Amino acid sequence: MRTLIGAVIAVVAGLAFAGGGTYVLVNSLAPDKAVQLKNAPAPNNSNPDTVNYGTP
Amino acid sequence: MRLVLPAVSAVLALLVLTPLLGRGFVLNYDMVFAPDQSLLPDGLGLGSALPRSVPADAVMSFATALLPGDVVQKIVLLAALFAGPLGAGRLVPTNSVAIRVVAAVWYGWSAYVAERLFMGHWPYVVTYACLPWIAAAGLAVRRGEPKALPKLILACAPAVLTPTGGIIAAVLAVVCSGRRTLAVTVPVTVLLNMPWLLPSVLHPGGSLSSPDGVGAFAARTENWGSPVTSVLGLGGIWNAEVVPGSRGMPLLPVITLLSVAVALAGLRSLAPRWGLAPARSFVVLGAIGVAIAVFGTLPGGGDVLAWAVSHVPGAGLLRDSQKWAAWWALPLSLGFALGVEAAGKYLTNRTALVALAALLPLITMPDFAWAGLGRLEVVDYPADWSAVRTVLAADDGAGDVLALPMSAFRRFSWNGDRTQLDPAPRFLPRTVVIDDVVYVGGRPVSGEDGRVATIRRAMARNDDLGAFGIGWVLVEHGTPGSVDPGVLRGLREVWSGPWLTLYRVPGVIAPPPAGVPRLPVVAGDLGALAVVASGLLWLLLPAGRFSRSSHSRTAEEQACAH
Numbered sequence: 001m002r003t004l005i006g007a008v009i010a011v012v013a014g015l016a017f018a019g020g021g022t023y024v025l026v027n028s029l030a031p032d033k034a035v036q037l038k039n040a041p042a043p044n045n046s047n048p049d050t051v052n053y054g055t056p
Numbered sequence: 057m058r059l060v061l062p063a064v065s066a067v068l069a070l071l072v073l074t075p076l077l078g079r080g081f082v083l084n085y086d087m088v089f090a091p092d093q094s095l096l097p098d099g100l101g102l103g104s105a106l107p108r109s110v111p112a113d114a115v116m117s118f119a120t121a122l123l124p125g126d127v128v129q130k131i132v133l134l135a136a137l138f139a140g141p142l143g144a145g146r147l148v149p150t151n152s153v154a155i156r157v158v159a160a161v162w163y164g165w166s167a168y169v170a171e172r173l174f175m176g177h178w179p180y181v182v183t184y185a186c187l188p189w190i191a192a193a194g195l196a197v198r199r200g201e202p203k204a205l206p207k208l209i210l211a212c213a214p215a216v217l218t219p220t221g222g223i224i225a226a227v228l229a230v231v232c233s234g235r236r237t238l239a240v241t242v243p244v245t246v247l248l249n250m251p252w253l254l255p256s257v258l259h260p261g262g263s264l265s266s267p268d269g270v271g272a273f274a275a276r277t278e279n280w281g282s283p284v285t286s287v288l289g290l291g292g293i294w295n296a297e298v299v300p301g302s303r304g305m306p307l308l309p310v311i312t313l314l315s316v317a318v319a320l321a322g323l324r325s326l327a328p329r330w331g332l333a334p335a336r337s338f339v340v341l342g343a344i345g346v347a348i349a350v351f352g353t354l355p356g357g358g359d360v361l362a363w364a365v366s367h368v369p370g371a372g373l374l375r376d377s378q379k380w381a382a383w384w385a386l387p388l389s390l391g392f393a394l395g396v397e398a399a400g401k402y403l404t405n406r407t408a409l410v411a412l413a414a415l416l417p418l419i420t421m422p423d424f425a426w427a428g429l430g431r432l433e434v435v436d437y438p439a440d441w442s443a444v445r446t447v448l449a450a451d452d453g454a455g456d457v458l459a460l461p462m463s464a465f466r467r468f469s470w471n472g473d474r475t476q477l478d479p480a481p482r483f484l485p486r487t488v489v490i491d492d493v494v495y496v497g498g499r500p501v502s503g504e505d506g507r508v509a510t511i512r513r514a515m516a517r518n519d520d521l522g523a524f525g526i527g528w529v530l531v532e533h534g535t536p537g538s539v540d541p542g543v544l545r546g547l548r549e550v551w552s553g554p555w556l557t558l559y560r561v562p563g564v565i566a567p568p569p570a571g572v573p574r575l576p577v578v579a580g581d582l583g584a585l586a587v588v589a590s591g592l593l594w595l596l597l598p599a600g601r602f603s604r605s606s607h608s609r610t611a612e613e614q615a616c617a618h
Contacts, residue, residue: 002402009399012314013412019307020419051465051475051536053494053501054085054175054295056272 060153061145061160068164069137072173075427076133080434081126082427083476085298085465087176089129090483091437093120098487100581101255102571104507105492106263106372111251111581112179112217113482126434132178136185140164143188144389149329150397154410159393163188165417167291167303168385170424174298174431176477177379182214183221184382190215190225191386194232195334197241205240208233209591212248216584219256220373222249224382231337247587250580256370258572265372266502267362273376273496274352281309283353287346288316290385292378297475300423311420319388322395338387345383352377372504435471440553441483444530447551447558449485455527455565457484458511461537462491464503468534468555480530487568489526507569518542522561525568529559 076082081089093099095117101107119128141164145156172180189211196204208229215225226245233241246253256263275283275292278299286292289312291303302308326335351357352374364371396413400406423429448457459480467473481488489511492503503509511524521529521543529547531539533555547559 005399005402008314009409009412012311015307016311016416016419019305020302020422023302023305049537050495050498051463051467052498053465053475053496054297055497056274056276056294056296 057153061156062142064157064160065138065140065142065145065164068141068161069134071425072137072427073130073134075430076432076434077130078434079126080436082129082133082432082434083176083471083479084174084432084474085176085295086477087129087178088477088479088482089116089120089125090479091120091125091442093117093125093482094485096481096485096487097571098481100577101252102574102577103487104261104489104569104571105503105505106259106265107219107252107255109179109218110255111584114251114581115217116482129178132182133173136178136182137164137169138185140169140181140185140188143185143192144386147188147192147386148390148393149326150394152397154407154414155393155397158396158410158413159389161414161417162392163385163389165421165424166385166389167289167300167421168381170300170421170428171291171293171295171298172379174300174428175293175295179218179221180379180382182217183224184385186211186215186225187228187382187386190229191232191338194229194234194241195330197237198232198234198334203595205244206591206594208241209244209248209587210595212245213588213591216248216251219249219252220379222252223373224380228341228383231341232334234334234337244587247583250584251577254577254580255572258576260571261504261506263369263372263504264367265365265375265504267366268499269375269494269496269501270352270362270365271358272499272501274358275349275378275381276353278303279308280306281312283350284346285309285312287349287378287381288312288384288388290381290388292349292381294376294378300421300428302421302423305420308420311416315392315416316388318395318399319391320395321391322393322398323387323391325394325398326390339391342384342387345380348374348380349378349384433472437479437483438470438553438555440556441479443553444551444556444558445484448528453527453565454525454567455522455561456487456489456525456568457528457530458521458526459488459490460529460531460539460543461535462493462512462515463535463537464491464494466532466535470534470555478532480532484530486528488530515540515543518545520561520563522563522565525566527561527565529561531557531559533557 093113093116095114097103098105099110099113099117101110116128141160144163145160148156148159150156169181169184190208193204193208193211197208212225212229216222226249229245230238230241273294275287276294276296277283278286278291283292289308291299293299323339352361361374365375396410400409403409457480459478464478465475466478467475478490481490489508492505492508494501511526514521514524529544544559547561549557550560551558
């Protein structure tokens with residue numbers, strides 16, 4: 001039982017750290033795009049006549 | 057060790073809110089605060105619109121009379137993000153501080169809080185923060201502890217600022233308090249909800265909603281999983297624009313299912329500690345929350361909801377159904393923490409397990425930190441808003457304000473082009489009529505305000521707006537939407553600036569259409585206020601001592617009799 005729990009924890013921890021780390025790294029490696037889009041209107045709000053409440 | 061839990065809760069709140077603590081307002085989607093919000097009929101549900109933000113607006117009117125609106129906003133957000141995890145940690149039936157911390161982090165750093173905060177649903181975030189305290193007080197009522205009822209009342213009070221929050225809080229309070237106290241808890245929670253309940257019931261146009269929004273506001277899939285996995289992980293809000301990017305992480309459904317499995321295993325130890333009945337009710341309510349949240353996404357569920365929303369008064373509350381997943385947040389957090397505690401008994405290195413369990417929410421959703429990595433920012437209203445407020449406050453003439461362009465939402469460059477609810481109804485000292493049609497994914501979702509529909513038709517015919525109770529027209533510049541010059545023809549310009557122009561409607565201004573009858577609504581407000589005041593006095597005054605001494609006397613008498 002102890003080994004099984006240890007194995008599950010190791011797998012989950014490894015996957016979470018790897019996945020989360022990769023995601024954060026990939027996101028943080030695109031700063032130019034983020035800066036450019038920071039003040040841009042949301043794509044759904046490209047219509048000049050309406051303000052969208054959101055996008056499903 | 058007693059300070060560990062409050063310290064962790066404070067760190068969680070500050071990790072999110074530190075960039076927003078300066079002076080200024082956070083204006084995003086439905087979140088609108090104003091420097092000095094006036095108490096208007098709409099704030100009490102007496103206007104022509106359905107009471108969606110009642111009594112939140114009235115409470116904010118009183119709060120901003122005491123403190124500047126931006127300070128009130130920061131206090132509310134900080135208190136909510138601090139109290140939620142603190143309450144969840146305290147609720148775990150364990151002696152281990154580390155396990156309490158796990159529950160606190162899982163409850164406080166959840167997709168529900170992040171998405172609702174980014175959506176501007178601050179009353180839901182407040183309600184969510186109250187739930188652990190309501191559950192604790194409810195369980196105390198069930199055990200018959202002294203002063204448990206006033207604690208339950210005070211825990212519910214901040215949660216009942218909106219209809220949805222009020223129902224979520226009331227049901228949890230009743231469920232945790234148990235069947236034997238229904239005769240007390242049901243009337244008390246109904247009374248607490250009177251401020252929005254009575255205006256809804258007495259609303260002249262009824263409280264039916266448009267079925268258009270059922271599909272648009274349904275829970276959504278955030279990654280390759282399903283709406284069910286999104287909701288089980290406390291995410292799945294309908295609006296893709298407010299979802300943290302990390303919720304799209306491919307691994308997330310797997311982590312969600314594993315955490316649910318751990319939580320279900322952990323919840324088995326709840327019954328021996330709380331008792332079978334409260335533990336079972338608590339978990340079943342969480343399951344019901346998930347079921348309601350995903351119902352609209354099931355085959356045929358959308359059709360049933362659409363029928364209900366357009367035929368059953370008040371069923372519009374079932375739109376945006378993901379909000380009901382709030383009931384699932386506590387079983388998930390507590391169950392996961394208890395599951396970790398159980399698993400720790402089989403391990404020698406328990407510290408690593410607890411540390412990983414406590415950090416997992418932060419690792420999987422790092423973009424909730426720092427106001428969503430800059431998603432929310434503090435801004436100042438342009439001076440135009442205060443100038444227009446002064447003009448309107450100085451005029452004794454009759455008439456409400458019509459805000460143009462006709463759109464409920466605005467996008468101003470002074471607020472980073474964020475989508476935000478029109479601030480005029482909360483900033484200005486008169487009733488402001490705004491369009492209640494909202495566009496979701498480019499498609500209109502009809503509103504319920506009959507007065508707005510009448511005014512829209514009158515504008516199309518270029519009729520005299522004064523005949524509809526409109527004394528002023530406010531044109532907001534620098535936001536999408538156009539204003540028909542024909543509507544402004546004949547109006548007198550009173551004030552103009554780069555962001556706002558205010559016009560006076562000439563001629564006789566008719567009184568606004570009769571709304572909800574005032575007397576019963578004010579009586580309901582006073583009733584709710586009286587319940588809260590009684591709870592507070594019961595806790596503070598020595599009345600509780602009399603009650604305790606009377607209990608002990610009875611016990612002594614019984615002992616003597618035996």
